[in-house]
Amino acid sequence: MIFLNFVQEEIMKNKILIIDDDPDIIEAATVLLESKDYKVFSETDPENGFKSALNNKPDLIILDIMMTEPDDGFFLLKKLKKNNITAPVIIYSSVSNALGYEFGKNSLIQVDEFIDKPAEPEMLLNTIEKLLNKTK
Amino acid sequence: MLNLIPTNTKDLDYLWELVSERNKWFIKLRYVAVVMLLCFYLFVIFFSDEDVNTLQHNGIFAIFISTLIYNLILDYVFNSGRIHNDIFRFNPLKFALIQILLDLTTLMILVYLTGLLNSPFYLFFIFHAIIGSMILPGRIVYLIVTLVLVIFSLLNISVHYGIIQEFLISNAGLIESLNFNYIILNLITFWLMMLASVMFSNNLAGALFKREQQLLEAVSEIELSEKEKQKYVLAVVHEVKSPIAAIVSYLNLLIEGITGQINDKAREVLLKMKKRSEEAISITNDIIEVSKIKLLEEIRKEETDPEVIIKDTIDKLKDKFSGAEIVFTYKDERTSRRAVYADRHLMEILLSNIISNALKYTPTGGKVDFKIYDNDDRFYMELSDTGIGIPDTELDRISGEFYRASNAKKSRIEGTGLGLSVVKQIIEKHNGTLNILSPSVIGNQKNPGTTVLLEMPYFVSS
Incomplete structure (x- = not known):
């Protein structure tokens, strides 16, 4: 019975995928999100990030922009949308505002939210909550 | 032929x-x-x-x-x-x-x-x-x-x-x-x-x-090499900012107690570390902003109601005014409500820069007046404060990159000297001009203050 409860909770947990080339950003975010009972997956490059998005079917994706290439994140985002991955995406980048301005209005890529690195924990959590509630 | x-x-x-x-x-x-x-x-x-x-x-x-x-x-x-x-x-x-x-x-x-x-x-x-x-x-x-x-x-x-x-x-x-x-x-x-x-x-x-x-x-x-330079600056700043962002992310975990309880003394130290790191991040953000504006080939101009942008920006900064006990007044003295042909996002940056500046350099109990008006086909924004002012000899250099007035440096108010440079870049992208006057039109002996006068055409065909 206890075991069953545990499994049920695991299923109920929202899954979040973090794609960022900085392992420290991933770790810090993972600790934060896991403390709020999210199930967190992470990848440090766009290709594995894409595979993980297909396999793990996350409820929300946190995506960096400047990885190996300065605009990796946007290409990955395009690819995700093309492959019908509808999970909300938070662009989490240190130049998100700068680039977001240029890309944000582009109707080809729909971005749900831009957050400038580093985010206050509360703000990041609130944004995640807000987006997850919207999709439910 | x-x-x-x-x-x-x-x-x-x-x-x-x-x-x-x-x-x-x-x-x-x-x-x-x-x-x-x-x-x-x-x-x-x-x-x-x-x-x-x-x-x-x-x-x-x-x-x-x-x-x-x-x-x-x-x-x-x-x-x-x-x-x-x-x-x-x-x-x-x-x-x-x-x-x-x-x-x-x-x-x-x-x-x-x-x-x-x-x-x-x-x-x-x-x-x-x-x-x-x-x-x-x-x-x-x-x-x-x-x-x-x-x-x-x-x-x-x-x-x-x-x-x-x-x-x-x-x-x-x-x-x-x-x-x-x-x-x-x-x-x-x-x-x-x-x-x-x-x-x-x-x-x-x-x-x-x-x-x-x-x-x-x-x-x-x-022009081309200036663009290259800005791209380089953007890349370098990103490299500098990333590790600081990671540090702050970890600091947040510690401060919020997510990794375990910490004592008050340690918490105080961590908060100081966070504050200093955030200063560094704010400097990198300013530099990114300047580079970004310089790299923009074209700006997205659209018909925009200036009043809406101004009110939005004031709303965002409102708390800071009451916190600092500064009286802020806004007046619309235009002959008619006309739209300007401008880039909304850039205008927001511009306004938030000049208003934050006025706030930052105006002592408690001071005044900040903001008015907009028009003259023929030109749109004017005039922001005056009763702040520390800018020394006469430095007025022509104040909108240069990384330039900070000597009295601002002495007052130990944090700043990068990029704010007015951003404002200048933005207004020039809108075929307008920036003028700085000090003492300001509402200044007094003790607090001479500064007036920032921005002027741009209502409509530009190109």
Whole structure:
């Protein structure tokens, strides 16, 4: 019975995928999100990030922009949308505002939210909550 | 196909612009010439000797009328959009050539009617040779000038031998009665003068044109390398910012107690670390902002209600005003509610920069006045504070990158010296200007304050 409860909770947990080339950003975010009972997956490059998005079917994706290439994140985002991955995406980048301005209005890529690195924990959590509630 | 394009032309658009400008100038100048012709005609009627005959009278009058008519036509064609900046179509250079040929023909008739070598007008050929050299390629000008010289010489010689009728406007010595060698000497001098004028002015105009093109190329190279530099800056700043962002992310975990409870002393230290790290991040953000604006090729202008942007920005900064106990007033003194043609996002950055600045440098209990107004087709934003002001000698440097006023540095208020530089970049992208006045219009002895005056056109077609 206890075991069953545990499994049920695991299923109920929202899954979040973090794609960022900085392992420290991933770790810090993972600790934060896991403390709020999210199930967190992470990848440090766009290709594995894409595979993980297909396999793990996350409820929300946190995506960096400047990885190996300065605009990796946007290409990955395009690819995700093309492959019908509808999970909300938070662009989490240190130049998100700068680039977001240029890309944000582009109707080809729909971005749900831009957050400038580093985010206050509360703000990041609130944004995640807000987006997850919207999709439910 | 008649090629009128000067050799070594690299920037055709620039050439068209240049020639069009000169064409316009020729048309204006010709109206002056028409007035002068009329004066000359009246002079001939009222003051000259009896020698002037009916044929000359009518001829000079006909030249006056025809010059006026063809100039009106040229003026019409010039403004009708029939001239295309295209090598293979009717272009500004062909238009210039037609003008020069018409002028030379008219001038030749006038010179013939007024005594050829005895005419006061034949020196105008030199003027035309110089003008032609400024625009047309050397070989075309030489061809035209040689033709003029041959016709002029033949006319003089024909008159001397009585082959054609001679006209005079005064009873000076008839060419018919002059010594032939004297005529030849005169003609040779004229030939030399004309050809030398063409040679020098053509060389000069050519060299000048080449220089201008080199200059334009150099400018575009500088612009390109500035862009490269900004891209580099953006990349470097990103590299610097990333590790700090990671540090702050970890600090947040510690401060929030997510990794476990910490004691108050440790927490205090961590908060200090966070504060300093965030200062570093805010500096990198400012630099990113400047680079980004410099890299923007075009800005997304749209019709925007300035009032909406202003109110939004004020709302965001409201708490800071009450926190600092500063009285903020906003007035809309425009004659009508009009939209400006502006980039919303950039305008928000601009407003938030100037308002935050006023807040930052105005002591508690101070005042910040913000008003917008208009004048003709220009939109004005004026922000005045009772802050620390800017020393007189530093006003012209204040909007430069990384420049901070000496009193701001002394006051130990944090800043990068990039705020006003951003404001300047943005307003200039909107064809506007930034002016800084200190003391401000509401300043006092103790707190001189600063007025930031921004001005831009309501609507720009491009």
